[in-house]
Amino acid sequence: MIRRADILVTSAGRRVGLLQAFRRAGHELGAHTTVHACDMDPALSAGCSAADYAFAVPRCDHPDYIDALLDYCRAKGISLLVPTIDTELAPLARSVDRFAAIGCRVHVGPPELIDIVRDKGRTCALLAEHGVPVPRTYTPEEARRLSDPAHWPLFSKPSAGSASRGLCRVDRPEDIPATYDEPTILQEYLQGPEFTVNVFVDRTGDLRCAIPHLRIQTRAGEVEKGRTVRDPRFTRIARDLVAALPGPRGVMCFQLIDDERRGLRVFEINARFGGGFPLADHAGATFARWLVAEVLDMDSRASDNWRDGIEMIRYDAAFFRSSGAVAE
Incomplete structure (x- = not known):
């Protein structure tokens, strides 16, 4: 029997690499995988153009946003919903049980975790209490x-x-x-090289992978050129950070600066797939495949066996179609 996984990536925007990773995940697991995407204007979203099916939704702070997602997930049999922007995490975290009732896992932490990471002051206070270096x-x-x-x-x-x-x-x-x-x-004010650490926490709460990359160059806060770096200091910080947070599961990333005077200092956590995930994925930290495996009740085989020194240099590509054409 061929397993099936229907995946919905919300606020798809430009996240083509993420959608491609989920499509590869299904193929590698021997599952029939359909990738869905949504955005406010799917006709103008590269991510929606890369999806098998796409549809329009209200803004994530609109009172109808969650109901629109629920209706679609119910109609299409979505088994995994993956948010991509910070502002949709809180409403989704508070609606997890509604999605679970229709057989859909929402890739989001519990509300108390989201409330912490969405407040940088609270984030730093909590991490400092648990010995994580912060500014x-x-x-x-x-x-x-x-x-x-x-x-x-x-x-x-x-x-x-x-x-x-x-x-x-x-x-x-x-x-x-x-x-x-x-x-x-x-x-x-910190001065020094900046890093992102992508982490994967399995469904039992164990940290299985922490993969740092140097942010060589960024655009609009997202890494454009980066290089994976294996350094035990990052692993120690990742373990302490995950232990400090209430109920982390799945994929998160955090950012830190190696200050020339004070050393490594964590200044932000994103409780979702980070924009630089394609670099981690290419280096062997295949988070999308591990998530899909969990949804399919398979052994994810998540590990920390990623490749050091892998570089990513991004460029802009384009989708072309007739005016007004939408994926669905």
Whole structure:
């Protein structure tokens, strides 16, 4: 009997590499795999163009978003739903049981985990309590009271920001704005090479793989040129980080800087597939295949046997079709 896995990638955007990884996963596992995708405007999404089927959904903060996904998953027999952007994680985390009732696993952590990682201040506080190295972090009010020049400059960022949005260097207390448009933190200004560590936690909660890559060059917060790096320091930090979080499962990534004075400092966690996942996948950390294997109740064979020194250099490609054509 041939196993079947229908996979839905939400907010597909430009995530063509991720969809291709799931399609390969089914082939390698000997399963019949259909890849679905959705976005607000699937006709203008490269990810939707790469899918077998695509459909339109409201914004992920719209009250009808979850119901639209549920209706589609029920109608198409979706067995695995994979979100790709931070803002959809919370509503999906709070709806896991509704999807499970129709036989669909949502690749998302529990609500308490998502609430932590979506708040950079809470993230750093929790990690510091568990011995994970993080940058010194302040509220704007605390930062205004830092009179010692040794504390400056600082780096301000929205507490729930992503894709490098709203980042700003602040050189003096008087440069801190009187108000911010959204909750904001300030952190010590770190200087040094930046890394992403992609991790896979199996369904029993065991960390099976931690694969770091150097972020050689980025675009809009996403790695454009990178290189895998095997270093035991990253593995130790990954184990402590996973142990500190409540109920992590599946794929996550975290970012850190190897500061020239303070060493490695973790400053952000993304509880989802990161944009640089294609590099990890090519190096042997085949997270998509391991997830599909779990859904099919197969041994994922997840391991830390990935290849060091693999480089990725991205470029833009294109889909061509008649105007107005949509995958479904």
